[in-house]
Structures are given as C-alpha cells and as structure tokens.
Amino acid sequence: MRLTLRVWRQAGPDEDGRLVDYAVDDVSPDMSFLEMLDVLNERLVLDGEEPIAFDHDCREGICGMCGMMINGVAHGPERATTTCQLHMRHFSDGDVVVIEPWRARAFPVIRDLVVDRGAFDRIIEAGGYITAPTGSAPDAHAIPIPKPDADKAFEAAACIGCGACVAACPNGSGMLFTAAKATHLGLLPQGQPERHSRAVDMLATHDALDFGGCTNAGECAPACPKGIPLESIARLNRDVLRATVSGAHKPR
Amino acid sequence: MAVTGGAMFLFVIGHMAGNLKVLFGPEAFNEHPKWLRSIGEGLLGHGGFVWIARVGLLLSLVLHMTAAIQLARRARTARPARYQHRRPVQGSYAARTMRWGGVIIALFLVYHLMDLTAGWLNPVGDLENPYGNVTADFRHWYVSLTYAVAIVTLGFHIRHGVWSALQTLGASNGARQRVLRGVALGVAVAICAGFLAVPFSVLTGLVK
Numbered sequence: 270m271r272l273t274l275r276v277w278r279q280a281g282p283d284e285d286g287r288l289v290d291y292a293v294d295d296v297s298p299d300m301s302f303l304e305m306l307d308v309l310n311e312r313l314v315l316d317g318e319e320p321i322a323f324d325h326d327c328r329e330g331i332c333g334m335c336g337m338m339i340n341g342v343a344h345g346p347e348r349a350t351t352t353c354q355l356h357m358r359h360f361s362d363g364d365v366v367v368i369e370p371w372r373a374r375a376f377p378v379i380r381d382l383v384v385d386r387g388a389f390d391r392i393i394e395a396g397g398y399i400t401a402p403t404g405s406a407p408d409a410h411a412i413p414i415p416k417p418d419a420d421k422a423f424e425a426a427a428c429i430g431c432g433a434c435v436a437a438c439p440n441g442s443g444m445l446f447t448a449a450k451a452t453h454l455g456l457l458p459q460g461q462p463e464r465h466s467r468a469v470d471m472l473a474t475h476d477a478l479d480f481g482g483c484t485n486a487g488e489c490a491p492a493c494p495k496g497i498p499l500e501s502i503a504r505l506n507r508d509v510l511r512a513t514v515s516g517a518h519k520p521r
Numbered sequence: 522m523a524v525t526g527g528a529m530f531l532f533v534i535g536h537m538a539g540n541l542k543v544l545f546g547p548e549a550f551n552e553h554p555k556w557l558r559s560i561g562e563g564l565l566g567h568g569g570f571v572w573i574a575r576v577g578l579l580l581s582l583v584l585h586m587t588a589a590i591q592l593a594r595r596a597r598t599a600r601p602a603r604y605q606h607r608r609p610v611q612g613s614y615a616a617r618t619m620r621w622g623g624v625i626i627a628l629f630l631v632y633h634l635m636d637l638t639a640g641w642l643n644p645v646g647d648l649e650n651p652y653g654n655v656t657a658d659f660r661h662w663y664v665s666l667t668y669a670v671a672i673v674t675l676g677f678h679i680r681h682g683v684w685s686a687l688q689t690l691g692a693s694n695g696a697r698q699r700v701l702r703g704v705a706l707g708v709a710v711a712i713c714a715g716f717l718a719v720p721f722s723v724l725t726g727l728v729k
Contacts, residue, residue, distance in 0.1 A: 277605075341608035349612075349666025367606040374599050439612070440592065441599030443696055482592045482703030485685035486616045499688070500695045 270296040270362045274309065276321055277369045278377055286378065288367070298358035301330060302345060303335060305357055322381040330354040330494065333429030336436070337370040337382045343433035343492040351431065351494040371436035374479045375443065388478045389430050389446060395474035396467035397450050400461045418456045425452035427495040437492035440481030445489040447475045448501035455508060465517040468508035522588045523686035525581040529533045530679065530686075532578055537715040543728055544718070547652040554651060586627070593620055615681035622678045629671035659723035680709035 272293050279286030279475030294310050300308070301323050310320035328349040337352055341344035345355045359442040360366065368380050375388035414422075424450075434445035453466050460467070476482075483502060490499040512518040539557075542549045560570040615622075632642065637654055640646035644657040658664045684705035687693050693701050722728040 275606075284610055338604060338606075341604060341606045363721075369604055369606065372600055372602050372604055374601055439617070440596035442596075479599055480668065481596040483689075484592060484616070485610045485681075485688045488612045498695060500693060500698055503688045503691050503693040512689055 270298065270357065270360065270364075272296050272357075272360060272363075273365045275365060276381070278321070278381055278466065279370075280380065282379055286381075287506075294359050296360075298356065300357045301328070301353055302339070302355040302357065303353045304396075315334060322379075322383050322422050324383050325353060328353040330402045331429060333431040336431040336433055336494075337373060338367075338371065338436060340367050343371075343437045343449035344431075344494050348491065349494055349496045351429075356496075366399055371432050373432075373435050373441045375441075376432060376435065384432070386430065386432050388480070389443070391478055392443065392447055392471050393450060396463060396471040397454070398463070399454055400462050401459065412458050422453055423458040425449045425456070425497060425501055428453070428493075428497050428501045429495060431494060433492045433494060434497075435480065437488045437489060438481065438483075438505075439486050440484055442483045442489075443475055443478075444483035444502050444505070445479040445493060445497055445499070447471050448505035449497045451508065452501045455504070465508060465512035468505055469512050469518040472505065472509055522592075523689040524586060525585040526682050526686055527587070528581040529578060529585065530652045530683065532574070533675070533679070533712060539714055540714060540719050543652065543655060544722060547650075549656075551650060572584040576611055582627075584688055586623070591618065613681065615677040616685075618674075619681055622674045625674045626671060626678060629667070629674075632667070633671075655719065656723050659720040662724075665724060668720055669717060672713055675716075676709045676713035679712055680705055683708055700729060 274291045275288045275295055276291060277286055278289045293305065296305055296308075303323070306321060306323060306410045313320045323337065324334045326332040328335075330353060333351075335352040336344060339352070339355070344350060344352050346359055347355050365395065370376075371384045371386075373384075373404055376384040378384050417420055428446060428449035430446060432443075432446070435441060435443045436445075451471055455464045455467065485499075485502070487499060490497065539553050542553050558568040558571055562569070565573065636642040636658065637651070640648050640654065643654045644661070645653045647653055659668070682705075684693075684702055687701050687705075719728075
C-alpha cells in the first residue's frame, strides 16, 4: 500500500508546529500503525532528517503510552483499540492519514506527537489510593466482594490512562478517566473509607488542572481503547452529589 | 444545569398542557390564564402563583445560562489549540447543538413574550382574548414557521438535556442507560408534538 501521512511536526513545547506530508510506499497490511511510523522514521534517519517523536512502550495495548489523533479520531478508526494494536489493513491504498497529538491545555505538546500527561498523575494523587495495612499480603478472598461489583470495578480498572477521552471530548474534559479511577476503587470494600473524599478531591483536582467541564456529549466512551462505559461518569457524579449534600467527605 | 433545566422542563410540560386547551374552543382556552392566576389565591392573592413562577423561572434561566457560559468558556480554555482535522465520532446531533440551540431558544423566548405575553408584536394584541391572539398569529405562515423551528430546537435541547441531567444527577447506570435515552427521546418527541399541534390546528382549520 502507498499512503500519504500528514504528520504534526513540532520541535519543542514552545515552538510553532505544522502538518508535514510524508509519502510512505510499501506499507504492509500486517504492520501495526506504530511499525509503519518506525519504517518511516528509519528512512528519515537515513536521510539525515529528524525522526517523528511519538510515545510507545508495551505495544500490546495495556500500557497507555501510545495514542494519537488519526484522521480526527483518537487511536484511529477501530473501536476499543489502541494505536499500537491498530493494523494497517484498516486503511486503503492511496489514503491520506492525518496524524496529530492529543490537544488539551492540560496535555501540553512536548514534541511532535508526544504530550505530557502528568495532569492525570495529579488526579490520581488526589484520591487514587486506599488505606491498607502494610506488611504481608492478606489472604485472597478474606474480604467477600459481590461478583457484579468486582466485574464493574475490573471494567473500570482496565483504564490505561492514555488520554483518549480528553482528546476526543469537545470540552477537553477528563471526566471519563477520573470516573474510571473513582469507580475502580469506590466499588470495592477496600475503597470505602475514602469513597466520598476520593470523588470530591479527584473532581476538584480535575477542574483545577484546566480540564473542561463534562456536558455528557458522549464522545469519550466510543474513543476509549478499553471500553470504559459512560455510566462511570454517572457513578462519580452520584458519589460527588451524595458527598456534597451529606458532607460525607468531611471528618465527622 | 440539571436542576435549573429541570425546573424549566416542568414549566414546559405545564405550558404545553395549557396550550392544548385551544383544541377545546375559545372559552376553555381563555379560562386557563384566569385559572392559573387563581391558584392559591387565598394565601398568595390573585396572580400570586403566576408571579412566584415567573421569578423562579427567571432565576432558573439566568443560572442555566450562567452555567452554560461557564462551561463554554472552560471548554475553550481546555483546548487552546484546535485540531486541524476533526470528526465527531459518536456524539448525537442534539448533544453537539446544545449551545447554539440554547441561544436560538433564548431569542425565541424574547419574541414569544413580546408577542403573546405583552401583546406588542401580536396582530390582535388583546390581552383579554389570548385565543384570538394565538389564532391570529398562526394564520401567518412565517409566524408558524418561526414557532416550528423554535419548538424543534427545543425538542433537540430536551432530548440531550433530559438524559444529561439524569446522568449529572447520577440517576443513570449501565442497565438503565438505554432506557433513559429512550425516555429522553420519547419526552422530546411528545413535547414537540404537543406544541406543534396548536399551529397545525390553526393552519388546517381545525381551530378557527
């Protein structure tokens, strides 16, 4: 396959960026999207040009490092698929593929397609923990957990923090991420002591970091490579509402 | 947004019910505002209920618009650099048109109050005879068209608004999500149909 890649090139955080066209020949349909970029980068290096910077790590869809807007869709056209797991067979010969970094004030571009997602770490710091006894590991199944709760918590725990929800959101909101993290711990018995303060604190941190406000536009969930459902946001809202009405997040 | 929108949503339902009295003739329709003013007359005085409702609705409207402007400004701050190439993936048409739809509804509201509450823009403008005002209005095709556009915009606004409010207030969950979306759509269609019944009846001669 022959493709034309229109890639966002930006030399540094404060530099101006622009889209640059690259013709890539002999793209194999079996390549992953990142492997195609590797091939292009090797050519650029041989030609003495600066290779395209992009984040990647595990390349098996579980680390959350990779992620880019491919033709205006976070992680490209395949549902529930990270960029590294996206294969070139989903494109056709002669396609023009526009590749841009996530765009959000909270995710400043470091270089080309690499953005700083440290803002997600700030949200995690605000409530992504439980009070747990340290020491030896507790017995498995020492605390009974209803199966449906365990399933929902696991579904939310699948969030890899890639930032696609923020990138896809017309408001630049990180509610799906925040909701996934709050749901993950808030549904389990171990997460109950901080359940309400977690919801309130994580949301307050989210808002303070210049993420936009959620209007339930519903763009995030279809973009999520892990299929985190939109209902997580309702669950976070419910906990925040209950906490603010009853003061459950403050010491008694 | 959810709470103030909910208050205005309840008003819209009541307003629609009142409008439908036009189908039962001039006496029934003209009696309706008199009845509204007599609610709780003993305690609130004549027209007291109407004024309380007006203050409450105005307050809801101002807070609703304030929240909408804040959200729009936050959204703009949150994405200073726009995408060069962007395609809406999933979001419904209703969700994407909430802001401009709200502006259209607000403009229509101004016209609507000047037309039928104050009577300034009405061809008849007799405040003692709302039935005459309404029927005179809708005989003009452009008034009916403006009204229809505003009502359909309101329908889209309610379609996303009802669902979004339930989500914001935490009422939705995985099992209920599909049902709630259906309810929001059904309510929006019912409201559109209820409001459009009036100009339809006038234009087709069902109501003279």
